[in-house]
Amino acid sequence: MLEGMQIFGVDIGGSGIKGAPVDLDRGDLAQERHKVLTPHPATPEGVVECVREVVEHFGWTGPVGATFPGVITDGTARSAANVDKSWIGTDIRRLVSDRLGGAPVTVLNDADAAGVAEMHFGAGRGRTGTVIVLTLGTGIGSAVFTDGRLVPNTELGHLELDGHEAEKRASSKIREDEDLSWEQWAHRLQKYLAHLEMLFTPELFVIGGGVSRKAHKFLPLIEGVRAELVPAALQNNAGIVGAAMAARATA
Structure with missing residues (x-):
């Protein structure tokens, strides 16, 4: 499969952090996902280290999309309901990018991400x-x-x-x-x-x-x-x- 057809997605949740390369032609995972437990407390440093672990599990070096359980504007967290409150005001896009060696990172609300996928490839199509x-x-x-x-x-x-x-x-x-x-x-x-x-x-x-x-x-x-x-x-x-x-x- 051509690399250009795939981009890495990682889903940060209150209980687990999971990710995989995604085949964007099919709207499905290109490989079986890798999951680690969300650390407690779910601080930015702890969670971003888990994101790095998930991404490096696949040897991935390209662009990464990440979800977050809270309001996101311009890559920054404006709320944090089920993770540590220290996320509020954190530039997640930059934090994850720095931990991944400067890889391009896009961040959006977790439910928005799920919704976009369902509308394009799933039940809302x-x-x-x-x-x-x-x-x-x-x-x-x-x-x-x-x-x-x-x-x-x-x-x-x-x-x-x-x-x-x-x-x-x-x-x-x-x-x-x-x-x-x-x-x-x-x-x-x-x-x-x-x-x-x-x-x-x-x-x-x-x-x-x-x-x-x-x-x-x-x-x-x-x-x-x-x-x-x-x-x-x-x-x-x-x-x-x-x-x-x-x-x-x-x-």
Whole structure:
């Protein structure tokens, strides 16, 4: 395969940091991804060292796209929900580039990256109108599209739900931490989706994150949501693919 068809994507999450070269013609990983656990505390220095480890695992020396679980403007973190607060104000693009020996680096919000990949290669492909891609993991990430165009950094996981941040009630991690049944968790998710539907009236919800592999266990339990509700096609690789797409766009 030609090197020019591939760009490296790395997905920084609250529990793991994973990456792989991406075949941007197919919208899929070119090699099996490599994953390391997110250090605790998840400080910039510790996390960026893990990013270097993931990239060097493949001997990669070209452009790199990286996701981050927070608001990103011009490569700099403006929020940090599920990682150390010392990230706020950090120029992630420069920090990662320096650790990778000056390689070109592009950084974007993790859910935005997953959403871009799903819209181009996955469950949102060819869809118009308003589409909301949600990533259910350590928190809840969101990516909102109107006629295929991204509204960046929406952070809808922090909307209030039952007096709490939505992601403190309905994330995949909360389901595990509180040992909720699929039915209990689906009920919480249903309330959250109904709230989003009231605000945005989307035609389609795409449900991503690692738990999307088990979509058959909870999506059929969600009732009363008018929008179409589908699992992410790229599942938990969407962030890696979207990161690589963003790096290609800025190369």
